[in-house]
Amino acid sequence: MAGPGTFSDEPLTPSGRLFLQPQTNVVIHCIVRGKNPFDIDSVKSAVKSSLMVQHPRFCSLLVRDKNGFEHWRRTQLDIDQHVIVINNRLDKSGNFLDESQGFSRVEEEEDDDEAAVNQYVADLSVSSPLSTDKPLWELHILMAHKCTVFRIHHALGDGISLLSMLMASCRRADDADALPRLAPEKTPEFKGGKGRDWFWLFxxxxxxxxxxxxxxxxxxxxxxxxxxxxxxxxxxxxxxxxxxxxxxxxxxxxxxxxxxxxxxxxxxxxxxxxxxxxxxxxxxxxxxxxxxxxxxxxxxxxxxxxxxxxxxxxxxxxxxxxxxxxxxxxxxxxxxxxxxxxxxxxxxxxxxxxxxxxxxxxxxxxxxxxxxxxxxxxxxxxxxxxxxxxxxxxxxxxxxxxxxxxxxxxxEEITIAGNPVSSIKVNTxxxxxxxxxxxxxxxxxxxxxxxxxxxxxxxxxxxxxxxxxxxxxxxxxxxxxxxx
Structure with missing residues (x-):
């Protein structure tokens, strides 16, 4: 951790404080499914070089002063603390399967595969708050399901800003150097005309x-x-x-x-x-x-x-x-x-x-x-x-x-850590x-x-x-x- 005085503490915004209250403690989940299994080293490398971890809030601990006010305090980021690798396959109830149960049949059933990931995230949404011992985000990699689950506390940002941050680590599948496009550009229209000012005033x-x-x-x-x-x-x-x-x-x-x-x-x-x-x-x-x-x-x-x-x-x-x-x-x-x-x-x-x-x-x-x-x-x-x-x-x-x-x-379709993405879903x-x-x-x-x-x-x-x-x-x- 950075020593005292290395960084000045940053107070939380009003919205950030709201989302840390017990009754409104909200975590955003983003499920990214790849077409191929994710490579752990590639994922960690992509995270380390991303704009996300350059932002102070993703490298800061939540601390409270003697008056109970929350602050962000910069710390040394340890990627290994945030990347959680799940190697075992899950069943439709979100429970871990033993290798002896045989995976070949389950792998052929896409619906069962998605149901397992959905239940895993559903369980996280109730029983697993983010630890305040580290910056408030995690990346769960479900190897057997070719899936990653980003968990980011709502105090860090809302869906728009966090989606933009995630997309900064992605590239278009048809152009490895281009960032994804999130919305078509629109040309503003000018309405009006000579002799019709009274109409537009009305x-x-x-x-x-x-x-x-x-x-x-x-x-x-x-x-x-x-x-x-x-x-x-x-x-x-x-x-x-x-x-x-x-x-x-x-x-x-x-x-x-x-x-x-x-x-x-x-x-x-x-x-x-x-x-x-x-x-x-x-x-x-x-x-x-x-x-x-x-x-x-x-x-x-x-x-x-x-x-x-x-x-x-x-x-x-x-x-x-x-x-x-x-x-x-x-x-x-x-x-x-x-x-x-x-x-x-x-x-x-x-x-x-x-x-x-x-x-x-x-x-x-x-x-x-x-x-x-x-x-x-x-x-x-x-x-x-x-x-x-x-x-x-x-x-x-x-x-x-x-x-x-x-x-x-x-x-368009995108890639993350070099892996083509088949679907992206979000929930809280x-x-x-x-x-x-x-x-x-x-x-x-x-x-x-x-x-x-x-x-x-x-x-x-x-x-x-x-x-x-x-x-x-x-x-x-x-x-x-x-x-x-």
């Missing part, structure tokens, strides 16, 4: 009035939902203490081409609109299966969604990110919005779910709900401290049904909700990790299929509208 004023109205409405709802009002009880809702319950993890798979085909059915629809329509339809399907004819039509289930507040959401100039002078600096800069979905019995037009989702999300886009949620959290942290900020955040999660996020991943450690969903796109596909409390939702694989079937049904309906 649009600006009308947009401002809508922004004020929707912001007041949604921020008020956000406060009430955080303090008093809870979703009605259903078979999929969690609550106080559920974050400690055992977990299961399943994966829903989508093709981006299918999602794009659906969004063409309704003008100005986005992939996020489609995703939320799929979630709304899928949850209704699942509830029909679990509690047929037992729920009231239009029953509300509230989701908590993360919104990136950075000006540039794509892969940034990573040297600037590491030095801390980029707008996309490493850390947590996201707001929260509430996204309600409503139960509807089967037989509805699948595109109705999309229309409702788009209408609701469009209203959210016209508001400053995400920005205000971020500022309110900072204000509570500054005035009342992390204990009360954590309590407010915890109550919001207890009063809602699920958490959801969507990240844009690499557009458990929350008091019974369902958390995190989707990440990669090379034309999108995979959504569904982490559930298994005593509440014992069949997450069926829930994943409900989402997959919902998208396919929407696609068929969308194609029907084209032909009509």
């Amino acid at each position: 649009i600006v004023i009308w947009g401002f009035l809508k922004m004020v109205w929707f912001t007041l409405m949604f921020v008020t709802e956000f406060g009430i939902r955080s303090l008093f009002v809870s979703d009605r009880k259903t078979v999929i809702i969690g609550g106080d203490g559920v974050e400690l319950w055992p977990r299961k993890l399943a994966t829903a798979r989508f093709l981006l081409e299918d999602m794009k085909a659906v969004k063409k059915a309704i003008p100005k629809t986005t992939i996020n609109d489609v995703l939320f329509g799929v979630v709304s339809s899928g949850l209704s399907r699942y509830l029909d299966h679990r509690t047929p004819n037992a729920l009231q039509e239009g029953l509300r289930m509230t989701g908590v969604a993360m919104v990136n507040l950075r000006a540039q959401p794509g892969l940034q100039d990573l040297s600037k990110l590491v030095m801390g002078n980029s707008e996309a600096r490493l850390g947590n800069k996201f707001g929260v919005i509430l996204l309600p979905v409503y139960y509807h019995k089967g037989g509805n037009n699948p595109l109705e779910y999309l229309k409702r989702a788009k209408t609701m999300i469009d209203r959210k886009k016209h508001s400053l709900e995400a920005y205000f949620s971020y500022r309110i959290g900072d204000l509570v942290m500054s005035m009342l401290g992390p204990k009360y900020a954590s309590l407010l955040n915890y109550r919001l999660l207890c009063n809602t049904t699920f958490t959801i996020s969507n990240l844009i991943g690499p557009l 450690s458990s929350l008091p909700q019974a369902i958390t969903m995190h989707m990440l796109s990669y090379a034309g596909r999108a995979e959504m990790q569904i982490l559930v409390a298994k005593d509440i939702i014992p069949d997450p694989e069926f829930l994943a299929k409900c989402f997959e079937d919902a998208l396919l049904e929407m696609k068929e309906a969308a194609i029907g509208t084209y032909k009509a």
Whole structure:
């Protein structure tokens, strides 16, 4: 460890302190599956030379001073402490198999292989917090499954900044010298014209009035939902203490081409609109299966969604990110919005779910709900401290049904430590909700990790299929509208 005075301690950001509280102690998991077994030496070499370990937070211990305030303190990084190699194969329950049980049959079953990794990560999400005796990240290499699991504490950064940091260690499969592309470049459009200034002035004023109205409405709802009002009880809702319950993890798979085909059915629809329509339809399907004819039509289930507040959401100039002078600096800069979905019995037009989702999300886009949620959290942290900020955040999660996020991943296939990557998935450690969903796109596909409390939702694989079937049904309906 560096001696006293070698480095000055850096205080944690308000968001960093929030994510270290017992009730909101969140770890981000990124599952990277290779097409070939990973070479340990190559992985360690890639980590040692990466921009990630050059960033002070990845080389710092969490310490507390005599007043209980948290600080980052630089230390000498020992890669061997952070790279954990698992040589044994796992079964579908996440238990280690003996060589005498024979691996050849299991290796041929891709679904069993993924189920084993999912259960390993699900167990980590409840029972294995990161040790404060070393910087708050780990890399688990599951040799028999050709898979690595990055575990990074949320206090180090949010999904956008950490994904950018990870991608800095990767290269495109079709160009070994090129960094991955995370989002297509867009050329800003200029609207307006001579003689039409009055029209654009009207649009600006009308947009401002809508922004004020929707912001007041949604921020008020956000406060009430955080303090008093809870979703009605259903078979999929969690609550106080559920974050400690055992977990299961399943994966829903989508093709981006299918999602794009659906969004063409309704003008100005986005992939996020489609995703939320799929979630709304899928949850209704699942509830029909679990509690047929037992729920009231239009029953509300509230989701908590993360919104990136950075000006540039794509892969940034990573040297600037590491030095801390980029707008996309490493850390947590996201707001929260509430996204309600409503139960509807089967037989509805699948595109109705999309229309409702788009209408609701469009209203959210016209508001400053995400920005205000971020500022309110900072204000509570500054005035009342992390204990009360954590309590407010915890109550919001207890009063809602699920958490959801969507990240844009690499557009093309990539390599890490020279190994071509077949899939990338993300999730977080458990929350008091019974369902958390995190989707990440990669090379034309999108995979959504569904982490559930298994005593509440014992069949997450069926829930994943409900989402997959919902998208396919929407696609068929969308194609029907084209032909009509």
